[in-house]
Amino acid sequence: MLTIVIIAVIVIAAAVFFIVGRGRIRADGGRGLKHRFGPEYDRAVADHDGDTKAAEQELGERVKRHGSLQEQPLSPEARAQYVAQWADIQEQFVDSPQKAVTAADALLADLARDRGFPDGQQFDDQLAALSVHHAAHVHGYRNVHTAAHGQGDTEEMREAMLDARSLFETLVAEQAGDGDRRLPPSPDGNGHWPLALNRRPTKGSST
Helix, strand or coil, X not given: CXXXXXXXXXXXXXXXXXXHHHHHHHHHHHHHHHHHHCHHHHHHHHHCCCCHHHHHHHHHHHHHHHCCCCXXXXXXXXXXXXXXXXXXXXXXXXXXXXXXXXXXXXXXXXXXXXXXCCCCCCHHHHHHHHHHHCHHHHHHHHHHHHHHCCCCCHHHHHHHHHHHHHHHHHHHCEECCCCCEECXXXXXXXXXXXCHHHCCCXXXXXX
């Protein structure tokens, strides 16, 4: 009888240990994902109607699919070309916001592809990969993509462009040998980037 009681106690203790340990692993994993994805974590939870487990499963799948991706460097020529194109798009925004966000959406897709991310033809897959490596900057790209497809007024497009610039600068930045990121020279050579987006579009601007 005593042996049966001892065995039962051991089984119960093992079950409790397993459940508690599993809960701790899940909690640690959740904290890790929240730290890695930041605002993207909160967005994923909201997209799953507050279901944290489902959101963490989705984010975990993103890491599995894209975590080992190695970003490719840009040639100096390609970097200079992207910087010039982005400057032109920012200036174009004043007179034609819709055309500018459409061009920015296409440019970011091409830039991400050239850095080794999935092709922009599959936007969701490309965005998922970018969120694994640049979670703090993908919201602007998402907003520009939405605006490029005709959703959002002029002010929303302007804000999307401003937000998207952080992802552009991150992707176009030169990776130095010591691991520090260095932004490419500004278009005017004096450290000044176009200020077009800080000005409100004129009254006759297209939306």
